[in-house]
Amino acid sequence: MLDIADVSDQLTDFPYLQRDRLHTLQMNLGYLCNIACTHCHVDAGPKRTELMDWSTMATALDFIVAQNIVNLDVTGGSPEMNPYFREFMIEAKKTGVHLMDRCNPTIIEEPGYEWVAPFLAEHGVEVVASLPCYTSDNVDIQRGKGVFDASIAALRKLNALGYGQPGSGLELNLVYNPVAPVLPPSQKTLQADYERFLGERFGIVFNQLFTIANMPIKRYGHMLLRDGGFGEYMELLKSAYSAQNLPGVMCRGLVSVDWRGYVYDCDFNQMLEMPMAGEGAMHLRDLMSRDFERQPIAIGDHCYGCTAGQGSSCGGALN
Numbered sequence: 001m002l003d004i005a006d007v008s009d010q011l012t013d014f015p016y017l018q019r020d021r022l023h024t025l026q027m028n029l030g031y032l033c034n035i036a037c038t039h040c041h042v043d044a045g046p047k048r049t050e051l052m053d054w055s056t057m058a059t060a061l062d063f064i065v066a067q068n069i070v071n072l073d074v075t076g077g078s079p080e081m082n083p084y085f086r087e088f089m090i091e092a093k094k095t096g097v098h099l100m101d102r103c104n105p106t107i108i109e110e111p112g113y114e115w116v117a118p119f120l121a122e123h124g125v126e127v128v129a130s131l132p133c134y135t136s137d138n139v140d141i142q143r144g145k146g147v148f149d150a151s152i153a154a155l156r157k158l159n160a161l162g163y164g165q166p167g168s169g170l171e172l173n174l175v176y177n178p179v180a181p182v183l184p185p186s187q188k189t190l191q192a193d194y195e196r197f198l199g200e201r202f203g204i205v206f207n208q209l210f211t212i213a214n215m216p217i218k219r220y221g222h223m224l225l226r227d228g229g230f231g232e233y234m235e236l237l238k239s240a241y242s243a244q245n246l247p248g249v250m251c252r253g254l255v256s257v258d259w260r261g262y263v264y265d266c267d268f269n270q271m272l273e274m275p276m277a278g279e280g281a282m283h284l285r286d287l288m289s290r291d292f293e294r295q296p297i298a299i300g301d302h303c304y305g306c307t308a309g310q311g312s313s314c315g316g317a318l319n
């Protein structure tokens with residue numbers, strides 16, 4: 001059977017890309033997660049044991065200062081399940097960097113994690129919370145039974161702490177990704193639907209909705225291969241290529257770090273173990289004084305997932 005690695009290693013006709021100024025450090029604190037979603041491009045779940053250690057986090061703190069990083073974007077898994085999460089965020093805040101937590105909101109409802117929401121609010125962390133639909137059936141199909149109700153309860157807690165409320169300074173952004181192998185709908189239209197439905201039904205408010213295309217890699221890629229839909233989905237991404245998205249793809253201004261401290265051009269390349277272009281595996285500690293500007297970016301066919309239709313990045317649609 002064709003494996004996802006074989007597909008990802010194929011030569012690509014995706015256009016050449018190079019970096020701009022580096023402004024964002026995205027860190028994967030580990031693959032441990034309290035749930036296991038079907039679309040997960042990380043293969044995260046409750047049985048994963050890979051977690052970033054403190055020494056790697058300390059190196060990251062040095063990197064933030066050395067490279068004048070503006071945004072620290074932590075992800076996982078559920079990043080809050082890393083035992084050093086709080087200590088790391090507190091130390092990072094001292095550097096003046098903007099803190100972002102890619103949060104699966106159900107962690108807030110998990111026993112033993114009651115501290116998560118108040119901690120994030122106390123430290124002014126921007127929350128980017130995944131909620132792949134505003135209806136319970138679609139969310140539970142993709143993420144597991146009961147996930148929708150837990151997510152709603154968690155978002156209400158965040159709202160009660162000021163998140164998403166005008167003038168609070170506590171930003172709450174939601175992330176949508178399609179359940180089926182299709183492109184996300186218009187971000188603007190869907191945001192209006194989310195606002196109306198979540199507001200009227202549950203009294204939930206938020207700042208922005210980010211629509212993100214599913215990447216045909218890892219668990220989602222395997223699912224497409226298993227169901228025979230991989231080729232069709234790739235064709236869809238390629239046929240919807242839009243050159244105007246190219247300048248905004250996220251790899252131009254961020255680097256992505258894995259739980260061991262190795263650096264990639266983006267989170268997707270990290271999952272494919274594709275090192276930065278022209279490099280072998282590079283560790284954060286070896287890149288303290290590296291000038292990233294104008295460096296080539298390692299590309300593959302999966303990059304069409306970032307440029308299809310309205311475009312897709314960790315901050316949502318690109319146009």
Ligand code: SF4
Nearest residue numbers: 033037040044077104
């Ligand atoms: S998509 Fe997010 S919440 Fe779901 S398993 Fe992956 S890391 Fe966990």
Ligand code: SF4
Nearest residue numbers: 249251266268303306
């Ligand atoms: S997949 Fe990664 S390297 Fe490719 S365009 Fe998207 S962000 Fe850039």
